[in-house]
Amino acid sequence: MPARIGDVPIPRTCPHFLILRRAVRRVASPGRIAVIGVSGGPDSLMLAAAARAEDVAVHAVCVDHGLQAGSGEQAERAADQVRSMGGNADVAVVDPSAFPGGTEAAARAARYRVLGSTAARLGTSVWVGHTLDDRAETMLLAALRGNPGGLAEEAVVPGTAGTGYPVPLLRPFLGVRRADTVGAARELGLTPWWDPHNSDTAFRRVALRREILPALAEVVGGDPAPALAGASAKATEDSDLLDRLADDALCRHREDTGDTATEVLPVGIGMEHPALRRRIIARFLRENGATVTSRGTSGVDALLSDWHGQGPVAVGGTTDGRRLVVARRGGILTVSAR
Incomplete structure (x- = not known):
């Protein structure tokens, strides 16, 4: 030493x-x-x-x-x-x-x-x-x-x-x-x-x-931090695996449709498992400078899996004060500033 x-x-x-x-x-x-x-x-x-x-x-x-x-x-x-x-x-x-x-x-x-x-x-x-x-x-x-x-x-x-x-x-x-x-x-x-x-x-x-x-320490009769940290580690490992599966699914859908641009999300993603859809949506939003929130993700998910003609979903704003929205157009979702 x-x-x-x-x-x-x-x-x-x-x-x-x-x-x-x-x-x-x-x-x-x-x-x-x-x-x-x-x-x-x-x-x-x-x-x-x-x-x-x-x-x-x-x-x-x-x-x-x-x-x-x-x-x-x-x-x-x-x-x-x-x-x-x-x-x-x-x-x-x-x-x-x-x-x-x-x-x-x-x-x-x-x-x-x-x-x-x-x-x-x-x-x-x-x-x-x-x-x-x-x-x-x-x-x-x-x-x-x-x-x-x-x-x-x-x-x-x-x-x-x-x-x-x-x-x-x-x-x-x-x-x-x-x-x-x-x-x-x-x-x-x-x-x-x-x-x-x-x-x-x-x-x-x-x-x-x-x-x-x-x-919580009083309720469980001991320090809750190690158990919570252990749960966090497991959740992180699970999330890493789901992220890789989501990336594979996204690549597959983009290759199938020919829509390879990061600004576009094929609506076929709506057929994927909800856990994969959420991660694909989060990646799509981050790639386009949008804010990832539970509310925004749920709204975009509905555009994919529960489509009934609803309007654009707000997903944050730009540095010049405009709103970012995701809208469904034909067989794709797109992000635009308004």
Whole structure:
């Protein structure tokens, strides 16, 4: 074990940090660059620390969303902490208002945009510090939205799937508890940043974390997070298989009809199993810059499987303020802006 990472000494005994290093070791390629989103919180900060301890060349991106007073100073502080470990770090200022959705969704989209572009420029992957606790919370939140699923250990950075370089997204800490990242920071003598938004129960995720999960713990007589995270992992595996089957079905229908353009969806898709139809519709919407929601997906599904002359379905908007709609015309569905 190295005695230090950059200017940060590693104590002889550090059980929490050892757990993090073992998690990183599963995906690390010593000497290879990893772009890591570092807010300065315990999860992302310790992901950078564990990566450096495993000889990964860390290039941190510390995003200033401009949503809180002093956010720029915090981003600079996080970058300095990474540099003290011997990593490289950039501060990126983003404007979430340029992205659709609520505050959290827009900030996430803005953050992934800069992380993805940095990784594409460096020809590498993006790492983020989501833990087992995040996986459990996301499982519940997704179920409440009517689309049970969760975080995958390996994915593609949102917004890069349709580009020439779909940027890999890795989550090395999905088997690690949040308590271990906090404990590891304490072992290394590092002071993480505690985002005030993480104490605001006006945010659904925070309310779930502070109120619902403790209530569930009382109901089941133990910590519900491992079981929820396990369910999330299984749901992710199932979803991966269904996505592959949906891709095959979509290709087959497009070849049969000759409508190979991504702007067109053959209505023959309506004959597929509902689970495949939903995934084909979601892919179709994403490929055309539309928003994927349960309501929009159900409306488009009805155009395929329950057609009785209904009108276009709204599926989001464009950056210039026009509505995006999906309409059925003859034997195809098309997306257009109005």
